[in-house]
Structure formats: structure tokens, C-alpha cells
Amino acid sequence: xxxxxxxxxxxxxxxxxxxxxxxxxxxxxxxxxxxxxxxxxxxxxxxxxxxxxxxxxxxxxxxxxxxxxxxxxxxxxxxxxxxxxxxxxxxxxxxxxxxxxxxxxxxxxxxxxxxxxxxxxxxxxxxxxxxxxxxxxxxxxxxxxxxxxxxxxxxxxxxxxxxxxxxxxxxxxxxxxxxxxxxxxxxxxxxxxxxxxxxxxxxxxxxxxxxxxxxxxxxxxxxxxxxxxxxxxxxxxxxxxxxxxxxxxxxxxxxxxxxxxxxxxxxxxxxxxxxxxxxxxxxxxxxxxxxxxxxxxxxxxxxxxxxxxxxxxxxxxxxxxxxxxxxxxxxxxxx
Amino acid sequence: xxxxxxxxxxxxxxxxxxxxxxxxxxxxxxxxxxxxxxxxxxxxxxxxxxxxxxxxxxxxxxxxxxxxxxxxxxxxxxxxxxxxxxxxxxxxxxxxxxxxxxxxxxxxxxxxxxxxxxxxxxxxxxxxxxxxxxxxxxxxxxxxxxxxxxxxxxxxxxxxxxxxxxxxxxxxxxxxxxxxxxxxxxxxxxxxxxxxxxxxxxxxxxxxxxxxxxxxxxxxxxxxxxxxxxxxxxxxxxxxxxxxxxxxxxxxxxxxxxxxxxxxxxxxxxxxxxxxxxxxxxxxxxxxxxxxxxxxxxxxxxxxxxxxxxxxxxxxxxxxxxxxxxxxxxxxxxxxxxxxxxxxxxxxxxxxxxxxxxxxxxxxxxxxxxxxxxxxxxxxxxxxxxxxxxxxxxxxxxxxxxxxxxxxxxxxxxxxxxxxxxxxxxxxxxxxxxxxxxxxxxxxxxxxxxxxxxxxxxxxxxxxxxxxxxxxxxxxxxxxxxxxxxxxxxxxxxxxxxxxxxxxxxxxxxxxxxxxxxx
Numbered sequence: 001x002x003x004x005x006x007x008x009x010x011x012x013x014x015x016x017x018x019x020x021x022x023x024x025x026x027x028x029x030x031x032x033x034x035x036x037x038x039x040x041x042x043x044x045x046x047x048x049x050x051x052x053x054x055x056x057x058x059x060x061x062x063x064x065x066x067x068x069x070x071x072x073x074x075x076x077x078x079x080x081x082x083x084x085x086x087x088x089x090x091x092x093x094x095x096x097x098x099x100x101x102x103x104x105x106x107x108x109x110x111x112x113x114x115x116x117x118x119x120x121x122x123x124x125x126x127x128x129x130x131x132x133x134x135x136x137x138x139x140x141x142x143x144x145x146x147x148x149x150x151x152x153x154x155x156x157x158x159x160x161x162x163x164x165x166x167x168x169x170x171x172x173x174x175x176x177x178x179x180x181x182x183x184x185x186x187x188x189x190x191x192x193x194x195x196x197x198x199x200x201x202x203x204x205x206x207x208x209x210x211x212x213x214x215x216x217x218x219x220x221x222x223x224x225x226x227x228x229x230x231x232x233x234x235x236x237x238x239x240x241x242x243x244x245x246x247x248x249x250x251x252x253x254x255x256x257x258x259x260x261x262x263x264x265x266x267x268x269x270x271x272x273x274x275x276x277x278x279x280x281x282x283x284x285x286x287x288x289x290x291x292x293x294x295x296x297x298x299x300x301x302x303x304x305x306x307x308x309x310x311x312x313x314x315x316x317x318x319x320x321x322x323x324x325x326x327x328x329x330x331x332x333x334x335x
Numbered sequence: 336x337x338x339x340x341x342x343x344x345x346x347x348x349x350x351x352x353x354x355x356x357x358x359x360x361x362x363x364x365x366x367x368x369x370x371x372x373x374x375x376x377x378x379x380x381x382x383x384x385x386x387x388x389x390x391x392x393x394x395x396x397x398x399x400x401x402x403x404x405x406x407x408x409x410x411x412x413x414x415x416x417x418x419x420x421x422x423x424x425x426x427x428x429x430x431x432x433x434x435x436x437x438x439x440x441x442x443x444x445x446x447x448x449x450x451x452x453x454x455x456x457x458x459x460x461x462x463x464x465x466x467x468x469x470x471x472x473x474x475x476x477x478x479x480x481x482x483x484x485x486x487x488x489x490x491x492x493x494x495x496x497x498x499x500x501x502x503x504x505x506x507x508x509x510x511x512x513x514x515x516x517x518x519x520x521x522x523x524x525x526x527x528x529x530x531x532x533x534x535x536x537x538x539x540x541x542x543x544x545x546x547x548x549x550x551x552x553x554x555x556x557x558x559x560x561x562x563x564x565x566x567x568x569x570x571x572x573x574x575x576x577x578x579x580x581x582x583x584x585x586x587x588x589x590x591x592x593x594x595x596x597x598x599x600x601x602x603x604x605x606x607x608x609x610x611x612x613x614x615x616x617x618x619x620x621x622x623x624x625x626x627x628x629x630x631x632x633x634x635x636x637x638x639x640x641x642x643x644x645x646x647x648x649x650x651x652x653x654x655x656x657x658x659x660x661x662x663x664x665x666x667x668x669x670x671x672x673x674x675x676x677x678x679x680x681x682x683x684x685x686x687x688x689x690x691x692x693x694x695x696x697x698x699x700x701x702x703x704x705x706x707x708x709x710x711x712x713x714x715x716x717x718x719x720x721x722x723x724x725x726x727x728x729x730x731x732x733x734x735x736x737x738x739x740x741x742x743x744x745x746x747x748x749x750x751x752x753x754x755x756x757x758x759x760x761x762x763x764x765x766x767x768x769x770x771x772x773x774x775x776x777x778x779x780x781x782x783x784x785x786x787x788x789x790x791x792x793x794x795x796x797x798x799x800x801x802x803x804x805x806x807x808x809x810x811x812x813x814x815x816x817x818x819x820x821x822x823x824x825x826x827x828x829x830x831x832x833x834x835x836x837x838x839x840x841x842x843x844x845x846x847x848x849x850x851x852x853x854x
Contacts, residue, residue, distance in 0.1 A: 046741075173580075
């Protein structure tokens with residue numbers, strides 16, 4: 001197991017270097033083809049060449065290679081690698097904010113929403129899936145099937161706007177007019193993220209963000225359970241006279257969770273980057289919004305910095321999922 | 336508070352208890368500012384915070400005229416060399432005095448190209464600007480036109496006389512900076528060191544909020560009224576509006592355009608709506624020989640039904656432009672642009688007199704900002720009235736890239752651009768946009784007579800005497816039509832029941848520090 005983890009960790013290195021190079025090349029090409037994004041800072045007032053150059057230099061975009069279309073800017077790439085890995089400096093944004101700060105602040109908000117979404121996904125999604133899978137064809141099964149189709153078919157921005165404008169504003173105002181505790185009326189029911197209630201005000205956005213994945217989780221669990229309750233080892237367990245709780249809870253569920261764990265693991269990474277819509281709707285100062293803005297304004301160091309971190313998160317999550325496999329299924333060995 | 340300040344003797348010392356309505360926490364909608372240091376802050380959200388944190392030599396009254404603020408006097412015999420005397424007793428929140436050095440230091444820092452400050456442009460009138468803008472100039476270089484006389488006095492020499500210079504000084508780019516701020520720009524940006532009625536509480540929480548508390552040591556006459564100002568930062572104005580509706584915000588400067596009708600219905604009593612000074616125009620590339628005949632440019636302008644477009648596409652929320660200077664500016668005249676009036680017959684007649692233009696004419700705008708619709712309406716109008724074919728050229732999303740096309744004079748047809756004033760002098764709408772070779776002259780307009788009139792106005796004895804010259808220059812534009820004026824924007828402010836009295840200035844917008852709150 002230990003050797004397996006080390007080997008996997010070593011594989012991170014080429015993946016990350018490659019990802020950084022790709023991002024570096026794409027952002028450089030964007031500048032080479034579209035002109036230096038620094039120009040936009042001056043707005044309607046045309047800068048002199050000296051002003052342009054000074055601004056470009058101060059933002060690390062003054063390299064000549066950025067004017068030659070197709071030049072991979074290898075020098076710039078190695079400078080970037082060196083400052084990232086030797087000085088832990090990811091550069092700064094156009095307003096002089098260190099990218100490390102942007103990532104730290106953005107991640108803290110995004111991770112909170114994603115964690116809420118995942119918890120919601122695990123608790124409600126798996127429970128609903130198990131109940132539906134065990135009583136196939138029952139009322140609960142139909143309820144789960146119909147509601148999950150509904151959840152999957154409503155785009156997240158539609159759901160988000162509905163929840164914000166109808167529920168949190170209107171229903172929320174009713175709660176705020178009543179005798180409810182502050183953390184609920186002004187925290188949980190706040191239409192937007194609130195710095196005074198960093199967790200409470202993210203509960204509803206987390207539920208919205210997790211809704212589609214929750215539906216998928218429930219369906220995956222249901223199918224998987226349906227398949228496994230008829231498996232030989234479950235029949236054997238029953239024949240041995242094990243109590244129902246142990247048959248389902250330990251034998252069936254444990255094996256049924258493998259695809260679900262894979263899905264949730266990958267989903268964690270996907271939600272991190274995909275939270276941009278939810279973040280926009282609920283005014284959450286997260287990483288998704290930062291990267292969206294950075295791409296719009298063509299800020300290479302911010303794009304490279306954030307995506308690199310997201311790649312790392314993805315890799316780590318995948319590794320965790322693979323390790324979990326071995327825990328869930330004794331037949332899987334990593335030596 | 337006990338400092339013997341010379342100013343403010345007319346208003347008694349009731350700063351913190353004035354009228355029983357001071358106090359409270361005012362929660363304000365804001366988008367993320369770019370900078371909180373005067374030399375760099377040049378965007379609206381930044382300036383709305385900077386104006387509470389810092390104070391400059393002058394401020395503007397309700398008519399937009401400059402009034403002395405930190406300055407005791409600002410005098411000049413020739414409008415070229417200005418002597419500024421400062422009031423005594425003002426300090427920065429770190430204890431440094433607000434003296435002559437604090438202003439000179441700020442301007443030298445901003446004007447020096449090596450510091451790459453966004454507001455360097457505004458220092459352009461000070462003598463020595465060209466040397467300060469040479470590539471590779473030393474970081475400690477200073478303007479030859481700025482001289483300290485004593486601790487509270489300094490002189491400013493301009494390259495050319497300018498009668499409106501006192502008004503310019505109220506722009507936030509001319510506010511003073513503490514030495515500690517210049518020494519460590521990033522720290523000062525995160526935790527500003529100001530000289531204004533408010534000071535930072537904690538530090539700027541990027542993308543989340545900026546909290547200010549009243550600066551109890553502020554020696555000026557208009558001390559802050561609310562105890563704290565909380566600027567809640569939103570990326571998306573619609574999310575902010577949901578927050579406002581949910582009781583999370585007290586003042587919302589800028590209502591989402593598609594919500595104006597709803598807001599009017601729900602908050603009619605607490606909504607302020609007035610034409611803003613932001614100018615949208617359709618520039619004509621006079622460097623393209625097809626657009627060189629003024630008659631053609633006049634005809635194109637006359638064939639646009641501005642009001643109809645505003646009603647159909649913008650819910651009537653804009654004011655059609657009938658001149659080149661914002662209506663609320665001193666010297667602006669209603670209806671000065673006679674070719675801005677919609678008249679199909681006259682347009683046709685004018686067009687007949689020209690050689691015509693071969694279509695399709697390309698209409699330029701930056702993509703993704705909702706300009707297609709109204710450009711199309713204009714194109715359809717031209718097609719119907721003048722029989723000119725048109726084509727939309729709205730494919731550049733990146734605004735910087737679009738501006739680059741403007742810089743390189745590569746527009747192949749009429750293009751959309753906008754302009755906002757830098758200071759309340761009508762010259763700000765004229766010189767930068769139409770003077771030969773000026774930094775925002777994108778149409779390529781070059782008229783020596785126009786340049787001369789602007790110069791005459793600048794050199795006049797007073798702003799009042801300057802206005803006729805500026806107006807004459809505007810008359811030339813109305814005849815030559817290098818750009819087609821389209822409309823003025825709309826200022827909208829809505830506030831909650833917690834606000835007792837809204838305070839709004841036509842130049843500097845909402846004055847958050849002067850708003851009084853209920854209970």
C-alpha cells in the first residue's frame with residue numbers, strides 16, 4: 001500500500017508540470033493573438049508606449065516573447081515554475097493581489113459549499129438509494145425515481161434563482177419578521193453569503209449545488225443495491241442466518257458503494273470548479289468566480305495558479321478514491 | 336477632536352452627536368474595488384470607498400462647483416502657477432501630518448511612469464509630466480512643476496494655463512498619501528492610511544466586505560454620521576438586489592437595469608433616478624475616406640430615432656443626447672446638436688447631397704455587453720431611411736482587444752464607445768475626445784480651430800470666462816459630427832427604511848458618510 005501511494009504521488013509531478021505548461025502555453029498564445037490584456041486597464045484613455053510597458057512589466061507581462069505568435073515562451077515557463085516551486089509565489093493579479101491569497105480566500109469559501117453539498121449528497125442520496133433499491137417497485141422507489149429525474153432535469157441556475165428569489169427572499173422575510181433565532185433567520189435564510197455566518201449562510205447554496213449530484217448518487221446506489229441483493233454472497237449470508245441489518249449494512253452496502261464512492265470522489269473535484277454558477281447566484285466569494293473573472297480579464301498568473309491547485313485537488317481526490325476501493329472491497333490489493 | 340482647526344468655525348462642534356441621527360451601521364452594495372490607494376484607484380467602486388477614507392484639497396457642492404476642503408486657499412494670477420495653502424491640524428490615521436509633502440508625494444508617485452499607477456494620466460497638466468513619463472525614469476524622480484514652500488504651502492506649475500484646475504483637484508487621484516503608504520503600497524492598499532472622516536476597521540476583505548468606522552480624530556467640518564460603513568461586495572448586481580430585498584443592504588447605488596420597473600413600484604419613495612454623466616456615442620472613423628464628408632455624418636445622425644430605441648430596448652431608462660456635454664454640467668446647452676434630432680426627410684435630403692456610401696457599412700461594438708440590439712436598430716433605421724446596407728461587427732469580447740482596434744485606428748465603420756467625466760468642467764467632454772491626437776480621440780478628428788478654442792478656454796481668466804470658448808468648440812463638433820452622440824446613462828439609487836436621509840452629490844454620487852439613519 002505504501003509503495004502504491006508513493007508511486008501515485010510521483011505520478012503527480014509530470015501531470016502537474018504538463019498541466020502548467022498547457023495553461024501557460026494557452027494563456028501566452030491568447031496574449032500573442034489578442035494583444036496584451038494590460039491595455040484594458042487604461043480604458044478609454046490610450047496609454048503611451050512607456051505607460052503600457054511599465055504596466056506590463058509590473059504585472060509580469062512585459063516579456064518580448066508575448067508578442068511573437070506561436071512562441072511557447074519557454075523562458076517564461078521556467079521562470080514561472082521556479083517561482084511556483086522554489087518560492088511558492090504564484091504571481092499576482094492585475095490589482096496586485098498575490099494569487100496565493102486569492103486561492104486561499106476563494107478555496108475557504110468554495111470548500112465549505114462543496115463539503116455541505118457532499119455531506120448532503122452522502123446522507124440523503126445514499127439513504128434514498130438504499131431504501132429505493134431494497135423495496136424495488138414500492139412507493140418509496142417511485143418517489144425516489146421521480147424526484148431524482150426532476151432534480152436532474154432542472155438546470156442548476158434555474159433552481160438557484162428560484163431558491164434565492166422565491167424562497168430565501170420572500171419566505172426568508174417572513175422568518176425575519178418573526179421570533180426566530182438570528183442564525184436561522186439571518187444566517188441560513190440569508191439570500192446571499194454572509195460573512196457573519198460563514199457556515200449557516202452556505203447551507204442552502206450547498207444544497208442547491210449538491211442537488212444534481214444527489215440525484216445521481218441516489219440512482220447509482222439504487223441500481224447497485226438492486227444488483228447486489230441478488231448476488232450469491234448475499235444469499236450465502238442470508239443462508240448462514242445473519243440478521244437482516246448485517247446482511248444489508250455490511251455485506252450488500254459495502255460492495256454497492258464502490259461505484260458511488262468513485263462518483264463522489266470525482267464529483268468533489270467537479271463541484272470545486274463547477275461551483276461558479278452557484279457562487280454567482282448566492283454571492284459567494286469562491287474560487288469558481290475567481291477563475292471565471294481571471295479568464296475573462298485574461299490574467300495568466302491567476303488562471304495558471306488556480307487551475308494548478310484544482311488539478312492537485314482532483315489528483316488527491318482520485319488517489320483517496322482508489323485507496324478507499326481497497327478498504328471497501330478486500331479483493332482489491334495494491335501491492 | 337480638540338485640535339484648533341481653523342476651518343469649520345461656522346458649524347459648531349457637534350460632529351459625533353449632531354442632530355441625534357448620527358450612528359448606526361450603514362450597509363452598502365459595492366462591487367469589488369480595484370485599489371484603495373488614491374494614486375491607483377480610478378474605477379467607480381474604488382472611488383466610492385476612497386472618498387470616505389481620504390479627503391483632498393477641494394470637494395464639490397451640489398452645483399458641482401469646487402469648495403475648499405483640506406486647502407485653506409488655492410490661488411493663481413495666471414492660471415498657470417497655483418499656490419496652495421493647507422489648513423493646519425489634519426493628520427492621517429497613522430499620525431502623520433497632512434502637509435504639503437503628503438500631497439506632493441502622492442502626485443509624484445502617481446505621475447511617475449515607473450510606478451505604473453492608473454491615475455498617472457490625471458497628472459498630465461503638471462509641468463514636467465513628459466520627463467516623468469519617459470521609459471525607465473528613476474523611482475524617486477519628481478515633477479519639476481511641484482515645489483514645496485513651507486510645511487503647509489506648495490506651488491503647482493502647469494504646462495499650459497488652465498482656468499478649471501481647481502475643479503480638477505477634487506478628483507480622488509489628487510488626494511494625499513502618507514509616507515508609510517508610499518513605502519509599502521500593498522499593505523496600505525489592504526489597510527488604507529487615510530485622512531478622511533472614516534478609517535478602515537480591520538482590513539479590506541477582498542470580494543467579501545470593507546468595513547469602515549468613523550475617524551474620531553478627523554478635524555474636518557463634515558464628520559461621518561453613521562458609526563460604521565459596511566461595503567458588502569458582490570460580483571453580480573442581481574445577487575446584491577436579492578440581498579437588498581432580503582434586508583441585508585441599506586443603500587444600493589445602481590439598480591439592475593431589468594429591475595427598474597419593479598423597483599419603481601416597490602420602492603418608489605426611496606428611489607433616486609436621474610440622468611448620469613456617462614456618455615455613449617457612435618464614433619465615426621474620419622480616417623476612413625468614406626466617412627470624411629461631414630454631410631454624410633450629419634445624415635447618419637439624423638436618421639437615428641434615439642427616443643424610439645431607448646423606449647424599445649432600454650425601457651425608456653436613458654436620456655437621448657442632444658449635445659456633447661452632460662446636461663448637468665455648467666455650460667451645457669440643451670439641443671445644441673441639431674443633427675441629433677430625428678428627421679427622416681432632412682436626413683434623406685442631406686444624404687442626397689453626398690456621394691453616398693457603399694454598403695454594407697460595418698457597425699462595431701465589443702461583444703457580450705448587450706450592444707447588438709441597439710446597433711441593429713440604428714442599422715435598420717439607416718437602411719430604411721437612407722438605403723444603406725449594414726452589417727454588425729460585434730465579435731471581440733475582450734474589451735482591451737477592442738480598445739486596441741481603436742488605438743490602431745482600424746475601425747472600418749461606426750463604432751460604439753463611451754466616456755465619463757474626470758472632473759466637473761465641460762472641457763472634460765471635449766479636449767480628451769476631439770483635440771488633435773488626444774489620448775481618447777478615436778475618431779481621428781483634427782480641427783485646428785477646435786484645438787485653438789479649447790486652448791483659449793483653458794487660458795481664460797476664470798472658468799466662467801472659459802465657457803464661451805468651450806461652447807464655441809462644441810458648436811464646431813455639432814457641425815462636423817466626428818461622433819454621433821447617442822444618450823446619457825441613468826443614475827439609480829434605492830435605499831431601505833433604515834435610511835432617514837439620503838445624501839447625493841451630482842459629481843461624487845452617494846456620500847455615504849453623510850447619510851443619516853433611523854433610530
